[in-house]
Amino acid sequence: MDTQTSAQTGGRSGLERFFAPRSIAVIGASANPAKIGARPLAALKTNGYQGQIYPINPNYDTIGGLPCYPSAQAVPGPIDLAIVSLPAPLVPEALRDCAQKGVAYAVVFSAGFAEAGPEGAALQREIERIVAESTLQVLGPNTAGAVFHHTAMVASFASTFMSPPVHQGSGIAFITQSGAFGVYVYNLAQQLGLVFDYYINTGNEAGLEVADFLEYLADRSEVRAVALYLEQVRDGTRFRRAAERCFRRGIPVIAVKVGRSAEARRAALSHTGALTGAEDVYDAVFRQSGVVRVDGIMELLELLDLVVKNAMPRGRRTGILTSTGGGGAWMTDLCRQAGLEVPEFVGPTREALEAVLPQFAAASNPVDLTGQMYTQRDLFRRCVAILARDPAIDALVLLSGGDPETVGVGVPETVVEASQSSDKPLLVAWVGAPDWFYRKLGAAGVPAFR
Structure with missing residues (x-):
């Protein structure tokens, strides 16, 4: 991690014209739908972009009914x-044309730069010089682009973005240093019912980098969480300050950081030309700045789902209600490993549990309902209600499995009712239930895990 502050920071965090542009030019635009240069034109139209669109290609007079121009x-x-969708050798000249025109931002799809050997690295240095000597800011090269659904700003060639999402307004921003893999993550999130309002692939970072976008997002009122897929951080000081600002504003920053192994570091170098750093340094910076590091994409998406469903607990105290002693012990271990507390139930809560539990079940945390959950038909409902109103815990985990209909009460209805009347999140970990069970809880805003 580079902790030297970049000399080119002035004005970068003011990215309003990037995400809400009044006009967009497509350099290398094409009338051939099979060409990458045709895709952003189509995406801007189908997503309902309201600004001016300028195709640029000296070989056309018009494209898609729009006047086409020979240069910026x-x-x-x-x-x-x-x-910019041009062969790599043509990109520097196109960017010089943009700089002379006074273009504020450029997104460079083109590959063949630092990730492609010495000749490509020399081309990327030309881009860096253009950025240093002008007011033009560049995303990329070697990027899948950026999208902000609120303004229909679709500067991407990925087919995922060719039409608008069904739902918007999640408040999730996703910054990724991998374009294709980032699109895969975006698609998986959509399948799970999550739509990222922002998609940003920084590519080779010849200009704009992760810290620039994190600084900007930290001050956006619509942003509720930021997800990161990182191979490296170029400007550690600015990254840390931006992450700390997000933390102070209550915006969780959740990161997948690759490069723990030598093989992964080598893959990152060949992918974007990125040099990854010492993992203990990253872990320390993440801890100091409030960034939550996760190891897997599903863990990343599950945490984001908690944010969207307003299910982030206010503290560490966790209550566990289960039908299996072994599962309760396992969940307790997981909570403790995550830094959570599993306090004993005391006072009125303990007394209320003792009044409804069978004599052989302990009113301790975790509460094991044993097989009585399936024979004592209202036991689950009564215990959920007792724990949901306990002021001494900040979250309640419900762990069980099998067909929920065998419990004898409407399990989803019981959980939803308790969740709506409680000031704490209820998290359901139910193994092997039918799909309708998870859909019903998810539709009611209750996180449910398989």
């Missing part, structure tokens, strides 16, 4: 954002 400087109006 030939465009009659101002350009806030330029999308």
Whole structure:
């Protein structure tokens, strides 16, 4: 991790014209739908972008009913954002044209730069010089682009973004240093009912980098959480400060950071030209700045789901209600490993549990309902209600399995009712239930895990 502050930081965090551009030019635009240069034109239209669109290609007079121009400087109006889809050797000249035009931002799809050997690295240094000597800011090269659904700003060639999402307004921003893998994560999130409002792939980071976007997102009122897929952090100081600002504003930053092994570091180098750093340094910076590091994509998405469902606990005290002693012990271990507390139940809560539990069941944490949960038909409902109103715990985990209909009460209805009347999140870990069970809880805003 590079802890030197970049010399090129002035104004970068003011990315309003990037995410809400009044005009977008597509350099290398094409009328051939099979060409990458055709995709952003189609995506902007189908997503309902309301600004001016300027195709740029000297080989066309019009594309898709829009006047086509030979260069950025030939465009009659101002350009806030330029999308560049050209062979790598042509990119520096196109960016110089943008800089002379006064274009604010450029997104460079093109590959063949630092990730492609010495010749590509030399081309990338040209881009870096253009950025250093002008006001133009560059995302990429070698990027799948960026998307902000609120303004229909789709600067991407990925087919995922060719049409608008069914739902918006999750408040989730996703910054990824891998383009294709980032799109896969976006698609998986959609399958699980999560839609990222922001998708940002920083690519080779010849200009804009992760810290620039994290700084910007830290001050956005619509942002509720930021997800990161990281191979490296170029400017450690700015990253840490931006993450700390997110933490102070109550915006969780959740990161998957690759590069723990030498093989993974080598893969990152060949992928984007990134040099990953010492993992203990990253772990220390993440801890100091409030970044939550996770190892897997599903863990990342599950945490984001908790944010969207307003199910983040206010403290560490966790109550566990289960039908299996072994499962209760396992869940207790998981909680403790995560730094959570599993306190004993005392006072009125303990007394209320003792009044309804069978004599051979202990009113301790975790509460093991044993097989009586299936024969004493209202035991589950009564114990859920008791624990949901306990002021001494900050979250309640319900752990069981099998067909919930055998419990004898409407399990989803019981959980939803308790969740709606409680000031703490209820988290359901139910193994082997039918799909309708998880869908019903998810639709009611209760996180349910298989």
